Amino acid sequence: MKRPILNFLLGTVAVAALYSCKKDEKYVYQIGEPKLEVKSDISAAHFGDSLVFQVHASDQEIALSTVKVQLFFTDDQVSETTIRTKENGDYSGKIFIPFYKNVPNGKATLKFILQNISQKMTEQSYEIDLTRPDFPYLNLVTESKSYKMEKIGTNEYAVTESFPSSVKGYIQAPKVGEQGNPMNFGWVNNTVEIGSTTEIPFTNLTSGVYSIKFNTLTYEASPFINIYLNGNLLSRVDDDYFKGEFELKNGEQVTFDGIDDVKNWWIDPDYFIQKSDGSINFNGINGKYRITVDFKLKYFLVEAMDGANLASLKADGTGAIWIIGEGIGKPGIATNQVGWSPEKALCMMPIGNKKYQITLKAGESIHASNINFKFFHQKNWGGEFGATSISTDNDMIFIGDGTNGRDSGNLGIVSGKSLTLGTSYILTVDLGQGNSKAILTVVKK
Template sequence: MRKVINYSALLVLFALLFSCKEDELIVPYGEGDPTIELKQSPKTALFGDSLQFTVNVADQSIDLSTLKVELLFSEENVSEIKIRTKENGEYSGKLFVPFKKNIPNGTAILRYTLENVQRVKEVHEEQITLSRPDFPYLTLVAGTTKYRMERVATNQYELTQELPMKVSGYIEAPKVGNLGNIIQFGYENNAVVQGINTPIPFSNTSAGVYTIAFNTLTYEASPFLIGYSINGESMKMVNENQYAVDLNVTQGQELEIEGIEGFNAWWLDKDFIREEGGKYYVNAMTGKYRFTADFDKEYMKIEPMSGNDLAHLNADGTGAIWIIGEGIGKPSVAANEVGWDTGKAISLAPMGNKKYQVTVVAGQTIKTDNINFKFFHQKNWGGEFKHTDITTNSDVVFVGDGSNGRDSGNLGLSAGKTLEAGATYVFVVDLSEGNNKAKLTVTKL
């Protein structure tokens, strides 16, 4: 009986095969014969070009799937495009040639890969000569002002004229040739990069006649001269609006702050610096601090350090205490509230004897009617002062315990209490009896 069934199945299969029309061909999986005929494939191009290509593709026995065109630098795929090939015929497209740093003139490979629905492929490769465009000029775009940078040598461009101390802008190279594209250079991670227009923070030691230079091969740019210093130590750029320096200072030491025009009008953090007769002195205890000049908010942010890192609270009560939370901010709570952004955490000033303080003005650096911040062991999440670690006798500020309107350790204003607008308050955390026996005092001056 089994043999009869098998023979019957074979007869059905043969019948199906021979019942097909003569012009139809049944091909097992993995077969077919895709072909590529290049109609237009560039032999030369410039970095930054859009390569135009045209090909004829076909497979007489199997439906086509895709055409992939790749540009290879030293066997590395740096650009590609995929085209859906629904039927035999002619297809065209454009492939961008990346403009990259430190890539010299040379050859690359254009690889055409045609694939049918059975995943059978036909690959064709063409060699292409690439060279860097010789831009006639560059444009430095600084806001609404455009400066022309002249070509002074191969890949080298300069702008020399009367300029302000700081010129912040991106550089734009014009199209070169019929297939060229505009190329932009911006600033990211303290370096000039291609493909963005984030302003490059050029700066000189002073305003006047000086030269801004840029190399389109190496991306070397200048000048980045910082004219800001404290006690003779130059501040380094953190970003376009911030410059910082780490210094060892002693309590009571005079600070010579140079190069910051109008610094006497900046907001002064009196916990760390005091001003007397137009001079500035260290108010916090002796130690190492990071001084960050914030030109956007016009204040000097000062943070304690341990070695090369921001300080944290040590087991013996030395180190640093930080504030994270709502209702407080420097130089103003309106413009720079800390909130729950750990990057904005405020350091209390270490005053010695394991005491730390922060001075605030109600309505300016602290809200008069609502606060919800707490003290942390570091400028980040982690160690924190909960209600079991800190107490206060203040009749204005209370420590939350999780059931009295604030989470454990968070500070709030007592019912019916507000801070007097314009009044100065000093918050002091005393750890002399231990980190889990902290005492908070709030004094109105």
């Protein structure tokens, strides 16, 4: 009789446990009757508002926990706020309505969720009309002065003044309505975004009277200098530099749109040929190149590429050769000497047949009597041409061996001699016999 009694007792415990679980699930965690009443007008608001709401929360059976208020643009939740509701009564709070770009006036959903301590909830949803605030004006805030931007159209604002060619500042929108907030628009990742006071780098081709504009719907701002090479937009690095990567062919015409005075720029004779009519043709071999437009020095820096990376010398002698050192610089040594800075290394122009050249003018892009630079396999430290891997029979420029006044592989001017000021020299490195048997030739142009 003991075993049937034991089985009966175990069965009774199992049933009781199952009943207890069901009871916990059904009653312990879902009891009470939370009730919610929205007592404020929430039918309309502006984007950018902190919408104030008032609710009455109650539950006659069990203590309350929280009221969550959630805002949805279509099906996307864009904002939420939570209020602790320990007792029955009236509660108030705010929920922020985001001011996104390119979101037109329309309807949104505001959801209220009241929950008691047993996790039982009640929900209520309301449709709300949202409109973009009609700012009476905006402010362009610069380091030295604030300029009032007048409204010139729907969402459009402008200030017209005598400005320098470069103006840096952020845009501030005033509070609109009792629930509105002032808003700032600044520069983030080369575009205008809300919530930033990083200065926007407005740029114009010339100083003088011009307009700075901003659209509060699209966040479009102007003016900015946009540079195009053969119709392709270059990426903005900062106020002074733009860059792009292009497949270029020898002899093809190259056009730079967005530069008014390109005729006054320094044109690199290795990579470009400028004709008498002002047109520019590419002079390098067919390939991919990175071109950096330098507004400070007014020239185009050209660097050979291999796929997505800057080119380096390959074992078969193809690729690129770079120059690092003193007494050399483009467009000039006075303004942009390379020095021992790898990030400023010059890329010799690949001319085919494992040959690389650079054209330099004595007194301008190369010192006439004092140089100390060498050839590298990459735009950085690493592979380089030492005294045993490069030679020359030139009577003006010698290659150092560590005992003749220059370190191994470094170039120097022969003592007592100098290059002729104003004369151009073409330096060519020929790897036809292999990377360890490079030959340097120097020819007057």
